[in-house]
Amino acid sequence: MSADVPRPIRKVVIVGGGTAGWMAAAALSRLTAAGVAITLVESEDIGTIGVGEATIPSLHDFNRLLGIDEDAFVRATRATFKLGIEFVGWGRIGDRYMHPFGTHGRDVEGVKFHQLWLRQSRIDGAAGDVGRLDEYCLSAVAAHAGRFTRPSDNPATVLASLGYAFHFDAGLYGRYLRQLSERTGVTRIEGRVTAVERSEHNGHIAAVVLDGGRRIDGELFVDCSGFRSLLLGDAMGVAFDSWQHWLPCDRALAVPSTSTAALLPYTRATAGTAGWRWRIPLQHRVGNGHVYASAFQDEAQAEDDLLRGLDGAALGDARRLRFVAGVRQRLWEGNCVALGLAGGFLEPLESTSIHLVQSGISRLLSLFPDTGFASAERDEYNRLLRLEYEQIRDFIILHYHATTRDDSPFWNHCRTMDIPASLSGKIALWRSRARVIRDQGGLFTDDSWIAVLAGQEPAPTSYDPLVDTLPVEEAGRFMHHLRDMIAKTAAAMPRHDAFIDRHCRADLANAA
Helix, strand or coil, X not given: CCCCCCCCCCEEEEECCHHHHHHHHHHHHHHHHXXXXXXXXXXXXXXXXXXXXXXXXXXXXHHHHCCCCHHHHHHHHCCEEECEEXXXXXXXXXCEEEEECECCCCCECCECHHHHHHHHHCCCCHHHCCCCHHHHCHHHHHHHHCECCCCCCCCCCHHHHECCEEECCHHHHHHHHHHHHHHCCCEEEECCEEEEEECCCCCCEEEEEECCCCEEECCEEEECCHHHCHHHHHHCCCCEEECCCCCCCCEEEEEEECCCCCCCCCXXXXXXXXXXXXXXXXXXXXXXXXXXXXXXXXXXXHHHHHXXXXXXXXXXXXXXXXXXXXXXXXXXXXXXXXCHHHCEECCHHHCCHHHHHHHHHHHHHHCCCCCCCCHHHXXXXXXXXXXXXXXXXXXXXHHHHCCCCCCCHHHHXXXXXXXXXXXXHHHHHHHHHCCCCCCCCCCCCHHHHHHHHHHHCCCCCCCCHHHHHCCHHHHHHHHHHHHHHHHHHHHHCCEHHHHHHHHCCCCHHHCC
């Protein structure tokens, strides 16, 4: 090889374990077959955040990439299945709606289904007796009924429209990925990073130094050190852009509790006076938390709200977390790529934290550098990841801003605050004729935007005029038939608990 041609990378060092670190290690372990040494450095003395116990359907892609058997994964992580998120009290006190995975209804002759539903719901008589929008989504109907099965591969069936993700124990998922990674050649080193050495030649990271003086050198460094951002933030000096003016919640309390009822196949997010509370059912416990804005509520009141809202007995003291919503200005700098909290944080309202780790890993693999670290690859990575953070940010802001709540200073602030132009344009399109235009490459589908907008916004002024090309009575019969088929399909599905018992119940009696 010519001296002028950069050679391939042979040493990758991941700093930090937890979910992000071991996801990175598991995915990058395929490179060991090409002679690349993958080393992960972590300290048992440093805890992990571990609040991201709910996921979105994109995790299927990551698990398939690793060749993970789904039933084995569910047993190992004591997981349950997730058909969506129920939002309680967001648009108005007392209201609730489901943001389901999967699709709403079926488009007809190029007309979006929600447009047809909107037109029919304004008509008097049998043709207009169309019910709620979520009655046309199998994931939502099954979630409300506590039922679950896997979707059909036959696109002609109603069951093919089902979408799902998981609730799991994030610590157990990290342990599961660690075992997989070490079997495929990843080396784990126990130790706390005390210093970072940078090259005088180009400013790249040359090595990390551990307590006791041990030096770990590398060519590509992956920062999974959490909020500390030891490499990208501290060593490389990449600044953090705060989005707290749009997302004012900056504290969280988390506590597990005992299970007292059948396992629900969905997450619940209940709005309070200065934030919201999550409820995530696992096979062995229920995960609970309270995300709130410290400018509008003190910690004592936030903890009281959390504990009073538990369904079962608390299994310990509440853990306290502090954060600021936002992202580093660049997620790849020099020879350092940050994943997870080391690069940015968006609160877990839509369960996107693990997805953003997964997305960062996927982009890194598709743009994997050599030792020349070409700026074109780095710039494209930063462009794509920054855009994804911003798109998810807008979707989360929507939940806070699209409300009529005026019962507390927090909701008055959220309802009246200035929002990004990228979001205000989407809201304006919805309020006019219920149009939803998905960003190119955006994570959340039209169905996701429709679920939240229909669940929290007042009814649009009008609807797409193309709907009026469809006869009213014929459309009414079609919708009644579709709603009936979805209801019958959901009723025929097994109970969520029964499905887990049959396929993937964890052996809790012999658990370590």
